[in-house]
Amino acid sequence: MEADVLVDLKQIEKTYFRGKEQVKVLSGLDMEIKRGDFLALMGPSGSGKSTLLNLLGGLDSPTAGSLIIEGDHIERMSRAQLTRWRARHVGFIFQFYNLMPVLTTQRNVELPLLLTKLSKKQRRQHVDTALQLVGLQDRAGHYPSELSGGQEQRVAIARAIVSDPTLLLCDEPTGDLDRQTADEILQLLRQLNEQQNKTIIMVTHDPIAAEHAKRTLNLNKGALQS
Numbered sequence: 303m304e305a306d307v308l309v310d311l312k313q314i315e316k317t318y319f320r321g322k323e324q325v326k327v328l329s330g331l332d333m334e335i336k337r338g339d340f341l342a343l344m345g346p347s348g349s350g351k352s353t354l355l356n357l358l359g360g361l362d363s364p365t366a367g368s369l370i371i372e373g374d375h376i377e378r379m380s381r382a383q384l385t386r387w388r389a390r391h392v393g394f395i396f397q398f399y400n401l402m403p404v405l406t407t408q409r410n411v412e413l414p415l416l417l418t419k420l421s422k423k424q425r426r427q428h429v430d431t432a433l434q435l436v437g438l439q440d441r442a443g444h445y446p447s448e449l450s451g452g453q454e455q456r457v458a459i460a461r462a463i464v465s466d467p468t469l470l471l472c473d474e475p476t477g478d479l480d481r482q483t484a485d486e487i488l489q490l491l492r493q494l495n496e497q498q499n500k501t502i503i504m505v506t507h508d509p510i511a512a513e514h515a516k517r518t519l520n521l522n523k524g525a526l527q528s
Contacts, residue, residue, distance in 0.1 A: 308468065308501055309335035309358065314367035316353055316524075327353045329524040331367070340495040340502045342512035345521035351505045352473060354521065358503060359392045359471045360384040372468050389417050393462030397474040399454045401446045401461075407433070408442040411460045418465070432460040435498070436490060452483035459490060463500070470494070472504040476511055488514040 316328040327350045335341060343351050356362040357369060360376050363384075369377040376387060393414075401410050408429055415425040433439045436456040446454055455475065462470055472491070476484035492514050494500040504515060512518045520527040 306336045307334050308337040308339075308372060309333070310368070310370040312368040314354075314357065314369060315365045316350070316357065316362070317365045327524055328357075328364070331524065331526060333519070333526060335501065335503065337501055338495070338499045340492070340514070340516040341504065342515035342518040343503065343505045343521060344507065344509075344512055344518055349521040350524045351521050355471050355473055355503065355505050358469065359394060360388045389414065389465070391468040393465065393467035393470045395455075395458055395462045395470060395472040395475045397477040399446070399451075399458045401454055401457060403446050405445070406442065407438060407444050407446075407449070407457050407460075410446070410457055411464050414461060414465045428464050429460075432464040435463065435494070436460045450483075451479055452486060455479065455483075455487050456490065459487070459494075463494065463498075468501065470500050470502045472502060472506075474506055475504065476506070476508065481510075484508075484511065 311331060311333040314328055314331040315326065318325045318327060343354065345351050353362070357364055358371070360379070364377050367377065368375065372391060374387065376384065379387060402413070411429045411432055412425050415428055420428065430439070433442055436459050438453065438456050438460065441449060441453060446457070449457065475491070476487050479487060488511055491502055491504070495502050504511070506512055
C-alpha cells in the first residue's frame, strides 16, 4: 500500500440474511482513500452507503475481502480489538447529533476521552481545543436544549475530533438542518479537512453538500461508480 493511502479496500463483500433469503449489499468493492481526502459518497437508498460507512468505522465486518486502514487489517479484528481501534482512529458525525441531553457541551465533547488514560486536566485541554475549532468556546456550559440545531451539530463535530482521530465518518451530517446552517457546517468540515488535514468520508443525498468534498463516488447496487 502506498504511503499516502490511508484506506485500502479490496474485493469487499457484505451479505446479510433475511430468514433464508441472502441479500448481497456490497459486491467486489475496491477503493483507496488517501490521507487528507474529503470524499462524498452518494447513491440511492439501499445502495450500500451506510453499510460501507459502518465497515470503515469498524461497526461491522465484511463477509469477504480485505479492509486495511492505517496499516491495520480491521477485518481480522475481534470485537474487543475493534472497540479499541475505533476509540483511537474514528470520529463519527451523525444526522441527529446524538448528544446526551443531561450533559453540558463540555461534558458531551469529553465523552470519548473518558476511555483514554488522559488526566482530567489533559481532557479539559483537548475539549477546549476542539470547541475552539468549531467556534463554541462560549457555549461550554450550555445544555443541548439551550443550543440551536447548528450549534448542536458543531458540538457533535467537536466530540468527533476531540481525540484527534484518523478518520471522520459523517452520515448525512446536514440532513436535519436548513440550507444556511447546513452550508456553515459543510464549511466547517472543509476547514477541518484543509487546515487540520482531517480525512473525511461523508454519506449524503444532497448534491450541494457533495460539492464541498474534494471528490464524489456513487454507490449503486453495491458497486462504486466514479
